[in-house]
């Protein structure tokens with residue numbers, strides 16, 4: 001086993017010292033400079049952006065959503081599909097306007113997209129508006145990189161290939177006060193043939209249980225009520241640690257922290273979701289009965305070519321087992337339509353599997369070719385239009401099942417966590433059930449951050465509507 005790489009605490013201390021130096025410099029005129037962080041992609045990126053904001057706050061920056069007010073702009077990118085990359089490039093190109101209007105503005109692009117060499121090169125040559133580029137492996141030394149750009153007045157590119165390390169002690173500035181992301185591991189070892197994540201995020205590495213538990217305790221003490229444990233495949237948690245600990249053990253340990261809060265997690269890879277996990281979810285009163293178990297395809301041949309490590313029969317056995325332990329389980333999935341060479345028959349296998357499982361919600365994607373992945377060189381004879389027809393059929397099925405599942409809540413009373421305001425009059429509060437279903441409510445804004453019992457009065461494909469009961 002590869003030895004787990006850790007960034008030395010002295011290195012992180014040095015970043016803090018740099019933050020103090022930057023703060024002194026950028027606030028020397030008595031004004032507070034502003035930063036904008038723009039995030040694309042998954043929850044892991046949201047969590048990373050909270051660290052970028054943590055560092056920026058330590059460097060003396062306030063925050064804005066307006067690029068014309070920002071002295072530093074950080075665009076945290078995604079590489080999972082081409083669509084996200086196109087959006088990033090379009091938006092980064094448009095920053096020419098704000099930079100012209102605000103000379104001295106610094107533009108930083110970080111995250112998975114730029115960890116791909118061809119994308120870093122593209123930015124270097126075609127996007128002169130960008131001053132700093134750094135990949136996910138360099139996030140822990142963002143202060144040092146920004147300081148270099150500011151003091152040396154030249155562009156900096158930090159995207160060397162890396163297997164990745166674990167850095168503890170980066171400051172975090174969280175977005176909300178109710179729900180929190182908590183990364184438990186980084187990277188991925190699975191190399192699904194369509195996916196770029198293992199190439200840009202490095203090898204799987206787990207945080208130590210004591211570091212995770214310390215952060216979870218701090219979150220509970222700060223009043224957070226909903227903690228989502230994050231990893232590309234949480235079921236691999238602990239495999240790289242010297243002590244024998246797995247993901248189910250970790251859930252049980254977080255569950256033991258006193259307080260009134262919920263535990264969620266994502267994502268679970270079906271190849272190694274275990275009976276122990278389902279048992280633990282059922283036994284831990286704080287753990288939500290919500291499982292995101294991406295199946296990707298219902299065809300055994302496609303699953304094999306995706307290198308997913310399970311077939312549809314194994315997947316269905318897991319779903320049955322999870323539902324046996326948790327009859328109220330809310331189950332969601334990801335599906336890729338139009339994987340290279342996917343035939344009508346193979347697509348129909350996916351439809352059949354979805355009809356059989358009846359997911360509460362499905363996240364569906366049209367296959368996107370990713371540079372350097374094995375699937376990129378597989379023959380792909382079907383047109384985008386043909387794939388779109390399948391995609392639309394799958395979406396229609398997903399929506400009709402969600403609608404039906406939501407309608408079944410009507411008349412029931414469910415416990416929700418009120419997590420925010422909607423800005424609308426009729427239903428001014430948003431909340432989530434234990435299973436993660438969205439419920440719109442009417443009530444006093446002071447209720448945000450509290451649990452309530454709610455009678456469901458109406459429903460749609462996307463949401464439930466209810467009234468708080470006494």
Ligand code: SAH
Nearest residue numbers: 080194195232267294334335365366367368
């Ligand atoms: N680690 C998670 C997924 C991370 S990516 C897991 O394995 O479940 C999130 C989702 O994006 C994947 O589940 C997959 O459905 C989709 N995806 C990944 N690569 C893709 C590609 N090249 N084209 C289309 N969808 C993709």
Ligand code: SF4
Nearest residue numbers: 188190191192195197
């Ligand atoms: Fe990508 Fe597969 Fe890893 Fe998920 S498990 S991040 S889909 S390679």
